[in-house]
Amino acid sequence: MGIDLEKLFEILAPLINGTPMNDEAVGSTFRRLMSALMTFDYVVVFAYRGKERPLDLYSTFDAKDHVLFVSLYQAGPYLLDPFYHAACAPKPGVWRMRELAPDRFFSSEYYRTYYVRTGLAEEVGFFVTVSEQVTVVLSLMRREATGVFGPAEFALLKKAEPMVAALVRHHWADLDRRFDAALANMGRSRRKAVHPPADGVWQHLNLTEREAAIIELVLQGHSSESIGLKLGISTGTVKVHRRNVYRKLGISSQTQLLSLYIKNLGQ
Structure with a gap:
């Protein structure tokens, strides 16, 4: 053209x-x-x-x-x-x-x-x-x-x-x-808005800050190697945290993880 x-x-x-x-x-x-x-x-x-x-x-x-x-x-x-x-x-x-x-x-x-x-x-x-x-x-x-x-x-x-x-x-x-x-129309102050929906999900699911950071990167599409580089930890440590989170949440797949994430966004 x-x-x-x-x-x-x-x-x-x-x-x-x-x-x-x-x-x-x-x-x-x-x-x-x-x-x-x-x-x-x-x-x-x-x-x-x-x-x-x-x-x-x-x-x-x-x-x-x-x-x-x-x-x-x-x-x-x-x-x-x-x-x-x-x-x-x-x-x-x-x-x-x-x-x-x-x-x-x-x-x-x-x-x-x-x-x-x-x-x-x-x-x-x-x-x-x-x-x-x-x-x-x-x-x-x-x-x-x-x-x-x-x-x-x-x-x-x-x-x-x-x-x-x-x-x-x-x-x-x-x-x-x-x-x-x-934000004003939603009845929320600028100060309170620093706690976004995703943060509420991790708090509701009782994840630690490190676990939340890793799982959020998993959902975004990062491999364990990529997550390790971004967070300055070993690939093995990333995998251990992922297994611990799956066990804590009672899930066994990323499909279940995403479903849980979306379900809890509004809570």
Whole structure:
């Protein structure tokens, strides 16, 4: 697909005067900009701040897919998403999902029971930091029938990153306030929000801090070797902790672990 320069300049023209736009207008502008460069199936834009529930800023899903890609995701699975962890790092720029995923992500239970249901061939994200704590991730998704983004397409996305970052920082500059408002609407203070849903799960299941750290990395798709490197402990020690946690929880598989995790997120 060739670049439609006429369409691209037409889209860019209204942005020059800096008129503030709402979420739908910003998201639609991003979608139109990207569609002038290449084809894709979906767009979704989330804002992340720590482990708080991400803000759904824009998406192009129909009602059925919105439940899977947005509503269900916001309920807790985002905590296991490689894009979420890259946003928290943060890692600004343009990234493929497979560049950010842990070494066992594509064989993890999270991938098999949740992510694979999306039917995606690939997801690429623009990671834009808008404040000290907030990162906006604008995802372009392709289904299996469309195929992955080729090297030339990915290189073009990287060239477009400064333009996308400028768009996001100008029009989504007040996201800290919106996160605070979302917490206020839930009747929770900013101070209490530092205890995220996942932390509550581990406390409810009576895991130690070390056990919780290891099991969370297991669910994210890290191998025992990767966990050992991240935590500075031996692979053997990781395996011992995993066995102890499984015995403590009365489970024998990662399938049961994920089920227990999701079940307890809301408690």
